[in-house]
Amino acid sequence: MPLMTGQQYRDSLSKQKLDIRFMGRRISDVCGDPATRPHVNAAAMTYDMAHMPEFEDLVRAKSGLTGEVCNRFTHIHQSVDDLLREIRMLRACSQQTASCYQRCVGHDAINALYTVTYEMDQKLGTSYHGRLVDFVKFLQQTDRMADGGMTDPKGDRSLAPSKQADPDLYLRVLEQRKDGIVVRGAKAHQTGAVNSHEFIAMPTTAMGPDDKDYAVSFAVPTDAPGLLYIFGKQTNDERKLGCVDQGNVRFGIVGGEALVVFEDVFVPWERVFMCGEVAFSGPLVERFAEYHRARYGACKGGVADILVGAVVALSEMQGTAKAAHIREKITDMVHLTESLYACSVAAAAMGSPTPSGAYAVNSMMANVCKLNVTRSIYEIARLAQDIAGGFIATLPSEQDLDDPEVGPYIKKYFKGVADVPTEHRIRVARLIENMTGGTALVESMHGAGSPQAARIFIARRANLEQKKRQALRLAGVDGA
Numbered sequence: 001m002p003l004m005t006g007q008q009y010r011d012s013l014s015k016q017k018l019d020i021r022f023m024g025r026r027i028s029d030v031c032g033d034p035a036t037r038p039h040v041n042a043a044a045m046t047y048d049m050a051h052m053p054e055f056e057d058l059v060r061a062k063s064g065l066t067g068e069v070c071n072r073f074t075h076i077h078q079s080v081d082d083l084l085r086e087i088r089m090l091r092a093c094s095q096q097t098a099s100c101y102q103r104c105v106g107h108d109a110i111n112a113l114y115t116v117t118y119e120m121d122q123k124l125g126t127s128y129h130g131r132l133v134d135f136v137k138f139l140q141q142t143d144r145m146a147d148g149g150m151t152d153p154k155g156d157r158s159l160a161p162s163k164q165a166d167p168d169l170y171l172r173v174l175e176q177r178k179d180g181i182v183v184r185g186a187k188a189h190q191t192g193a194v195n196s197h198e199f200i201a202m203p204t205t206a207m208g209p210d211d212k213d214y215a216v217s218f219a220v221p222t223d224a225p226g227l228l229y230i231f232g233k234q235t236n237d238e239r240k241l242g243c244v245d246q247g248n249v250r251f252g253i254v255g256g257e258a259l260v261v262f263e264d265v266f267v268p269w270e271r272v273f274m275c276g277e278v279a280f281s282g283p284l285v286e287r288f289a290e291y292h293r294a295r296y297g298a299c300k301g302g303v304a305d306i307l308v309g310a311v312v313a314l315s316e317m318q319g320t321a322k323a324a325h326i327r328e329k330i331t332d333m334v335h336l337t338e339s340l341y342a343c344s345v346a347a348a349a350m351g352s353p354t355p356s357g358a359y360a361v362n363s364m365m366a367n368v369c370k371l372n373v374t375r376s377i378y379e380i381a382r383l384a385q386d387i388a389g390g391f392i393a394t395l396p397s398e399q400d401l402d403d404p405e406v407g408p409y410i411k412k413y414f415k416g417v418a419d420v421p422t423e424h425r426i427r428v429a430r431l432i433e434n435m436t437g438g439t440a441l442v443e444s445m446h447g448a449g450s451p452q453a454a455r456i457f458i459a460r461r462a463n464l465e466q467k468k469r470q471a472l473r474l475a476g477v478d479g480a
Contacts, residue, residue: 003060003071004143005051006044012144013040013195016223020194020258022231030195035231038252040195042101043145045251046073046093058089063140064357065133070140073103076114077359083348087298091341094302098248098435100255102147102192104295109148109200110136111358112288113217113273118356120280128273129356135219135271139198146219147196149187149260150288152204161207161214171201171262172213173275180268181275183216187262191255194229196222199260203274206282215281217274218267226265232257253434286457287360290347293370293454294361297344300373303435304337304380310431311387317425318389318416329383336376343369367457374454381436392433395426 004012010031020027020036027033031040049055050071061075061082062068077083086107093101114136117128139146152161155169164170171185187193187201202217220227234254274280311330315321347369350362385392391414401410401423411422 002143003050003069004047006041006048009044009047009143009145010040012197016197016221018194018223018229019227020229020231023233027194027231036194036256038099038248038250039102039192039256042097042099042251042255043103043192043195045097046101046103047071047143049093049096055089055092058085058092061085063137065137066140068140071143073107073145074110074136074139074143075107076136077111077351078357079359080349080351083294083351083359083361084345087295087341087344087348090295090298090344091302091305094299095305097251098303098306098431099251099253100191100299102195102255103145104292104299105148105191106146106196106198106200107148108288108291108295109150109202110139110146111291111360112284113200113202114358115354115356115360116280116284116287117273118354119283120274120277122355124277126277131270132273135273142197144197145192145195146198146200147190147193147222148200148202148288149190149193150202150204150285151188151190153186153188154204160211161205162210170204170211170214171216173216174213174264176275180266181216181218181272183218183262183265183267185262187260189232189257190260191257193222193258193260194231194256198222199224199227201262202284202288203281205285207278209278211278211281212276215274215276215278216272217284218272220265220267220271224265226263228261228263230259230261232259248431248434253437286363289453289457290361290363290366294344294347294366296373297340297342297347297369300377301337301341301344304333304340304377307380307384307432307435308333308337310428310435311384314388314425314428314432316417317420317428320387326387329387333380333383336380340369340372340376343372363457364461367454367461370454371458384432384436388429388432392429395429395433401426 013030018030020030022035027036030036046059050059059072060069061072063070064076064078072086072089075082077086090104110132113132117132120126121129152170155164155166161170161172168185171183171187173181174184175182193199198219199222200219203215207215274284308330311333312321315326320326343365347361347365350365351359354360395414396410400406414426415422416425
């Protein structure tokens with residue numbers, strides 16, 4: 001099958017029958033419903049970009065499994081160049097959407113599983129890697145979008161999965177059959193789940209011998225029997241019903257998350273990639289996290305590019321563009337943006353081959369990248385709000401803007417530079433407001449894991465003993 005376009009992607013979603021609930025109702029048309037439409041549009045852009053000449057070398061890749069061209073979001077990294085091209089692609093995608101396009105999680109999942117299933121098979125004599133390869137070939141040849149699910153509800157965080165009062169608070173194997181397994185539980189905060197074709201589940205933490213039922217990884221179609229999607233409410237839900245107030249009119253702000261409930265879902269063995277191998281649950285979590293955290297500087301860097309552009313435009317509309325302090329703050333925003341991107345580039349450039357032959361990012365740089373995002377994106381947003389001014393938080397609604405009685409007053413008193421239509425200023429202000437609001441910042445803080453998780457990875461790989469020995473040697477301390 002040739003690479004899909006955005007419209008073909010939308011058409012393929014219309015053939016699926018997912019059980020999606022949102023605010024007390026069912027979503028039957030994921031492409032047309034205001035709650036989910038922006039997220040579909042953002043993912044569709046990753047398909048359209050594969051057909052745009054200026055992006056083809058980034059979004060298209062030659063599969064190392066089939067030798068055919070595939071969308072890079074289904075590609076297994078074969079080199080450092082692959083890692084770097086993905087970083088460039090992610091920034092380009094973010095520049096096109098200023099939103100989350102949702103395909104990174106599934107892409108990182110197949111790459112993490114590719115490397116870890118190989119190592120599992122080599123040590124244990126299992127046959128998971130071949131199954132994973134077949135699944136990836138299927139994704140590449142059908143151009144299907146896969147969502148990756150790692151985060152379990154977790155319940156009492158002080159207890160292991162098998163020690164929870166409710167055994168379903170971590171996704172688990174309920175039954176093993178001759179033809180497959182039956183799973184029960186849930187995955188939380190699943191970006192893009194309602195508009196994906198496949199769902200890839202992975203364990204969420206390192207596990208012990210008593211947790212064998214929870215050390216499970218598999219893939220199922222998103223409309224498999226027993227799957228229920230409870231779509232998350234966001235701070236900008238009402239804005240999706242309008243146009244001007246939404247800010248990012250076509251693509252929304254973040255990726256559209258859902259609680260995915262597995263109520264006795266059957267998975268055939270050919271789609272099972274881990275089942276009870278607790279020793280490899282930790283390595284899989286770490287490998288996935290490293291891939292995913294390495295991406296954040298690129299995707300958030302691209303989003304920040306749009307925020308910088310919006311601030312520049314608004315300052316021109318307000319007559320403040322030439323003020324020295326405005327130029328200085330915009331320069332600070334650019335510096336922070338490029339610093340985020342530099343971390344992603346470093347994680348890719350310092351990547352290395354795994355025993356499977358596929359390439360992994362540098363773990364230290366990936367986690368430094370993630371931790372920088374949790375800080376710098378807030379400072380970028382703060383500077384944007386500083387430059388924009390307080391009116392971005394007090395603007396009347398677009399219904400009032402369109403009202404024949406009060407609309408003229410809004411256009412009169414929210415005017416900036418004389419030759420700029422007031423609505424243009426309001427539209428850009430709404431974009432900045434939505435991009436620097438709560439939902440987008442929470443995603444930057446907790447997407448790809450908490451800041452504390454990144455700190456743990458950094459501490460593990462800091463090699464403090466070596467640094468101490470080097471310092472003592474240079475200080476001339478005897479025996480160092």
